[in-house]
Amino acid sequence: MSSTTPMMRQYLEIKSMYPDAILFFRLGDFYEMFMEDAVTASRVLDITLTSRNKGAADEIPLCGIPYHSSQPYISRLVENGYKVAVCEQVEDPKTVKGIVKREVVRVVSPGLIVDTDTLQPKENNYLMALACGGDFGWGIAVLDITTGEFRATEMAGPEGVFSEIASINPREVLLPSGENGAALIESLAGPLAGRMINTIPEWVFETDRAAGLLTDFFACSSLDSFGCTDLPGAIGAAGAVLHYLQEAQKGTLDHIRTLSTYHAADFMVLDDSTRRNLELTATLHDNGKKGSLLGALDRTVTAMGGRKLRQWINRPLVDVRRIRDRHQAVHELVEKSLARQDLRSALDGVYDLERLNGKISMASANAKDLIALKGSLERIPALLDELAALESPLVRSLRGDIDLLADVTGIIGKAIVDDPPFVLREGGLIRDGFDGELDELRTISREGKGWIARLEREEKERTGISSLKVRFNKVFGYYIEVTRSHLASVPDDYQRRQTLANAERYITPALKEYEEKVLGAEEKLTAIEYDLFQQVRRQVAGQGGRIQATADALAVLDVLLALADLAHDRSYVRPEIVDSGELIIIEGRHPVVEGMSLSERFVPNDVVMDTRENQILIITGPNMAGKSTFMRQVALITLMAQMGSLVPAKSARIGVVDRIFTRVGASDNLARGQSTFMVEMTETAHILNHATPRSLIVLDEIGRGTSTFDGVSIAWAVAEYLHDHAPVAAKTLFATHYHELTDLALTRERVKNFNIAVKEWNDQIVFLRKIVKGGASHSYGIQVARLAGLPQATIERAREVLRNLESGEFEKEGQPRLARSRMASPVRETPQLSLFAPAKDELRQKLEDLDISVLTPLEALNVLDQLKKMV
CATH class of the missing domain: 1.10.1420.10 (MutS, DNA mismatch repair protein; Chain A, domain 3)
Structure with missing residues (x-):
């Protein structure tokens, strides 16, 4: 370093403090990057790589970007998994002799993006910290720096952590360094995949130190008011988030006003598999919103309302009173259409108050942001007037939480011109007469x-x-x-x-x-x-707490209005929520599928389940008939009811469910060395180990990843276990092609058989989409294959093989019937006669040749009479 220039010495000193970030080093009107940073940035950003001292032995790679247009470049680096440390000149070059003082003013990482233009408006951007389990539980803390949302909880074991990661979907995760952190990374490899992981010293997670940091930040004497005093793991994780945040952001963070403690037991548990299989917020085929439950429900008109709806879907309630309060509010808004329409129109012009408040508090808001805040707040009086006519307790509560904020509107209106420039340092911001x-x-x-x-x-x-x-x-x-x-x-x-x-x-x-x-x-x-x-x-930032509370109330109101608007248009009904094991849905419909442009009318279906007589429903029928749609719609209607929505049905009586499990389809997990069958069995084991009598389980084709006999055996044993073991006797929808499972109803009292009705016509099938009692007599696989376009010759040969199988495994000569064909009969030697062979058993042969699946009742009686005469 002694041989370098003063400027490069300054650069190297600052870079040594941020070795894991690309350093944007301010030089005049440019941010410059040097050495490895320059090589990386030039490749990712597709900008020219040049060098200092070109051609010399001490040649240094460099590249640069204009400082006034740096944000798109920062965003691209962060999207590609890099951190960026922004180093500014903190002295006026005109007044300084020698090297200008420079400091890193902020570090941008995936979980700490403050430029809201690069974020999805209706999605939170979370930073998460995980504290290791030990004598206490597993601590979890999450922060969205753009909105100020900061909350923490504690989990008893890793399963709860998996579920929380899936629910929160953080962009960046903080873990302790050392052996504990390494063990966490290994155990959470699946849930953490695709997220930036940062390890920070273990001492940062220490409970006492974290508690001190939190009390200093919130200027309070203890953490009693936050409800986390007896949650050391949550305190440690929250302290780690705050430590990381203060290291990265040198400005004010006044919009982070409280730490909210929550408990996982207050919400329905949804593991990652269930979220994916039910396509709650993204579809399986393209990971997009369209086609998901969120896509079907989202009629919110504000960004903060969209984020709140996503949270409600990811965290359905289990408290009967709170669920009923939401239903009552939505139902009232459905009934009072004019008030609903006026409220939605008023909300439609409200900007993202949560993120505006965050920008103002962090001193990154410009004059146009203040005007956007003012315009949004000016709509509140009309909103409050409309809300005054509504009577549901939740809406009345929201009205009390919404602040007119007339003083904030007045401050901005007196000071800032109506159409200010984007640039703050070129004048034209302040009204005449203000100063x-x-x-x-x-x-x-x-x-x-x-x-x-x-x-x-x-x-x-x-x-x-x-x-x-x-x-x-x-x-x-x-x-x-x-x-x-x-x-x-x-x-x-x-x-x-x-x-x-x-x-x-x-x-x-x-x-x-x-x-x-x-x-x-x-x-x-x-x-x-x-x-x-x-x-x-600064004056507006001082009212950030009031702005934040108002924004949250408006977000909830937006969700209630969106759900009411959808319920009105789709004829949803208010479900009856009970604290029992019942699940009764009459003429239920799939909330996503019914809204699609289909070539056929959607057929509603009923379901009656409980833990006394109808615990396990075995559902048989051909592929494409609608088994999966039916099972998913039952799960989605249950979830919608508990998140507070009305539901697509003629009527519904829903006992509160603590968890929804799904085992639907599978694929090889090559990254973890797991086959399809291994994934299937792992998910099934998870269900059997964690289900309770209050859970709802959706099982689709258990055991199909192995041989038929093994698959039938496993599926049978799983169904028996769910029936016979009281701790896991959950309501279960069990779809299968193994018709043998329908015999469970003969030996288990709470097992019932249902099938998807199908009409046969001229060797064709028509899917009636209706769930009826009883097991299916055929799988209709060949007919479905015909619909899929298999060649006719293949279809005919499949029919032959099927007839061979149905008439017995072997021919009289001992040859497999599976191989028999009219096209080519196998060449066989004349069998050797045995002196000790038994006489031909005509009665047995008659039974083997009998195909009972095609007999009418009268034909069956005639055959039975013949057999009796043979005896």
């Missing part, structure tokens, strides 16, 4: 420019030079320019300053005196405007 000194300087500035115009007219008249001009540039300031053809007319009091090819430039004492007055006023004017704007922004 006396500012008004005086503006008068000087305006009069000064008028004085210059008058001076030009007067000098033209005095000298008789019609082409005389009074002009300005940054080098000479104001000057008088005279063309060469009029030089003889120049007065003696003109002082020459510059000679051009065709003109001369002059000044006069009066011109320079007024120039100093005008230019001084303009420079001072810009500085005062910026200072006044900062004062206004």
